[in-house]
Amino acid sequence: MMLSIKDLRVSFDHSTGARTEVVHGINLDLDRGETLGIVGESGSGKSVLSLAIMGLLPGSAHTSGQIRFEGEDLLAVPERRLCDLRGRKIGMIFQEPMSALNPAMTVGNQIAEGLRLHKGMSKHDARNEALRLLEMVQIPQAATRIDSYPHEMSGGQRQRVGIAIAIALKPDLLIADEPTTALDVTVQAEILDILDDLVTDLGISLILISHDLGVIARIADRTLVMYRGDEMEQGDTERVLRSPTHDYTRKLLNAMPSRARKSLDQTGAMTGSEANHD
Numbered sequence: 001m002m003l004s005i006k007d008l009r010v011s012f013d014h015s016t017g018a019r020t021e022v023v024h025g026i027n028l029d030l031d032r033g034e035t036l037g038i039v040g041e042s043g044s045g046k047s048v049l050s051l052a053i054m055g056l057l058p059g060s061a062h063t064s065g066q067i068r069f070e071g072e073d074l075l076a077v078p079e080r081r082l083c084d085l086r087g088r089k090i091g092m093i094f095q096e097p098m099s100a101l102n103p104a105m106t107v108g109n110q111i112a113e114g115l116r117l118h119k120g121m122s123k124h125d126a127r128n129e130a131l132r133l134l135e136m137v138q139i140p141q142a143a144t145r146i147d148s149y150p151h152e153m154s155g156g157q158r159q160r161v162g163i164a165i166a167i168a169l170k171p172d173l174l175i176a177d178e179p180t181t182a183l184d185v186t187v188q189a190e191i192l193d194i195l196d197d198l199v200t201d202l203g204i205s206l207i208l209i210s211h212d213l214g215v216i217a218r219i220a221d222r223t224l225v226m227y228r229g230d231e232m233e234q235g236d237t238e239r240v241l242r243s244p245t246h247d248y249t250r251k252l253l254n255a256m257p258s259r260a261r262k263s264l265d266q267t268g269a270m271t272g273s274e275a276n277h278d
């Protein structure tokens with residue numbers, strides 16, 4: 001198992017001296033090449049869970065349980081080791097790609113920078129690799145766009161660049177927190193397809209976090225449904241969609257726009273009456 005989380009609890013200290021637990025004992029396993037979707041409304045603990053995996057929780061946070069990644073317990077390793085893992089083994093894709101990009105640097109140089117720093121590539125090789133990565137995330141006319149600045153690109157293109165940076169060092173695990181929320185629907189679908197292809201082609205494992213079950217349903221093999229820091233249910237995405245065992249999952253399904261449900265129906269993820277609530 002690439003990632004195995006056991007009874008993860010996260011609480012925060014408040015200035016009043018009180019401590020509140022916000023993640024109440026989550027368990028999950030993720031295999032190589034697998035996509036796990038984590039879905040739940042705002043405040044359910046999705047981001048806290050992903051920050052815990054990356055060791056990026058603030059100092060006021062307390063954790064217990066286990067996060068084993070390729071045999072190491074991430075809650076027990078020194079900060080230096082976590083930094084190293086974050087750089088090379090765990091890639092991150094954010095909701096707003098602009099926040100992860102340097103506005104004063106061409107996208108090609110930003111991708112190449114990591115390759116030169118961590119892989120010791122020559123300037124020439126790093127540029128070629130950056131070009132290959134831009135083609136991989138399907139940036140049109142990559143050979144020209146490589147010299148563009150982030151503000152010269154559309155939101156969707158910037159997210160493609162964000163993905164190129166996240167996969168540049170060939171991580172084993174990608175964590176994408178609401179990667180398509182800021183994008184319009186057609187671009188959302190393209191980005192999700194790219195992520196799906198990367199998982200298949202590169203054998204990367206992906207944790208896809210979204211409040212939108214339609215996004216999760218499109219590419220996740222398995223789905224974890226969270227509510228207020230608790231697991232509501234977890235299982236094969238198709239099973240979770242077709243026969244949810246929890247009322248909260250049914251609520252999320254019913255809240256999906258009919259357009260999203262229709263596209264699920266077309267992908268075969270949902271069949272029968274569940275696909276036709278309207």
Ligand SMILES: Nc1ncnc2c1ncn2[C@@H]1O[C@H](COP(=O)(O)OP(=O)(O)OP(=O)(O)O)[C@@H](O)[C@H]1O
Nearest residue numbers: 012022040041042043044045046047048049058211
């Ligand atoms: N630094 C922090 N200090 C105190 N409480 C926090 C902190 N970060 C998050 N929380 C609390 O933890 C709970 C879970 O938040 P989290 O951001 O993980 O939810 P989420 O499911 O990712 O929601 P969203 O989709 O809005 O980001 C919330 O009640 C939030 O207020």
